[in-house]
Amino acid sequence: MSERPQTVTLTIDGQEVTVPVGTTILEAARALDVHIPTICEHEATTSEGLCRICVVDVNGGRLLQAACVTEARDGMVVDTRNERVERSRRTVLEMLNASVDLSQAPEVQDMLDEYGADRERFPQALRREHALLDDNPFYVRDYSQCILCWRCVQACGEDAQYAFALTLSERGFHTRVATAFDAPLPETACVFCGQCIGVCPTGALKPKIEFELEQGWSVEQVREHLGQARKRRKRA
Numbered sequence: 754m755s756e757r758p759q760t761v762t763l764t765i766d767g768q769e770v771t772v773p774v775g776t777t778i779l780e781a782a783r784a785l786d787v788h789i790p791t792i793c794e795h796e797a798t799t800s801e802g803l804c805r806i807c808v809v810d811v812n813g814g815r816l817l818q819a820a821c822v823t824e825a826r827d828g829m830v831v832d833t834r835n836e837r838v839e840r841s842r843r844t845v846l847e848m849l850n851a852s853v854d855l856s857q858a859p860e861v862q863d864m865l866d867e868y869g870a871d872r873e874r875f876p877q878a879l880r881r882e883h884a885l886l887d888d889n890p891f892y893v894r895d896y897s898q899c900i901l902c903w904r905c906v907q908a909c910g911e912d913a914q915y916a917f918a919l920t921l922s923e924r925g926f927h928t929r930v931a932t933a934f935d936a937p938l939p940e941t942a943c944v945f946c947g948q949c950i951g952v953c954p955t956g957a958l959k960p961k962i963e964f965e966l967e968q969g970w971s972v973e974q975v976r977e978h979l980g981q982a983r984k985r986r987k988r989a
């Protein structure tokens with residue numbers, strides 16, 4: 754029986770590259786120093802192809818493919834930045850911008866500029882607006898800034914902490930990150946490890962001290978507030 758090949762050779766933006774079987778197009782491109790933009794992809798979490806910003810043209814096929822989850826195959830011809838790819842990325846960015854507060858997402862802001870996104874393209878789009886959640890001493894959650902990249906849910910679950918305090922709730926436009934039964938975080942399995950904050954690409958998850966300083970509180974006010982919270986926890 755002939756052995757299965759261990760590598761595949763493909764062409765990305767005109768450059769040939771040979772990579773181990775199982776390598777994604779994104780990883781193969783990185784091996785060539787070809788930049789493909791990503792939002793939901795993160796080195797600490799499992800790629801799911803959710804945000805669609807990393808789409809590339811594979812063999813001129815009818816549908817663009819998410820580079821973070823599409824395996825490189827022998828003989829593939831990949832174009833990472835033709836007109837079709839750029840238009841798709843620009844539209845994704847414009848839709849995100851129309852519905853989510855991206856003011857504290859610097860990497861996405863840079864992409865909006867790079868792809869020449871029209872920030873006014875969908876003026877009548879519904880905004881995804883949520884009340885700020887401030888239910889614990891450590892961090893606040895502002896899901897009006899959430900782009901549903903899923904990174905926090907993955908870090909809280911099987912990719913890192915195995916706490917499973919966070920999940921996705923509802924469907925379609927109303928999809929949101931939540932705790933089970935919308936319980937306050939202290940009443941969930943959350944251990945306040947902060948890994949969700951570490952992987953969040955926007956201002957949706959923020960340490961409380963940072964949030965309070967941004968609100969104009971003085972260091973003394975922040976300290977006093979922390980002290981009060983500690984006393985409350987001891988009494989509880």
Ligand code: SF4
Binds near residue numbers: 903952955
């Ligand atoms: S809160 Fe942050 S990390 Fe979690 S899904 Fe939203 S944007 Fe992604």
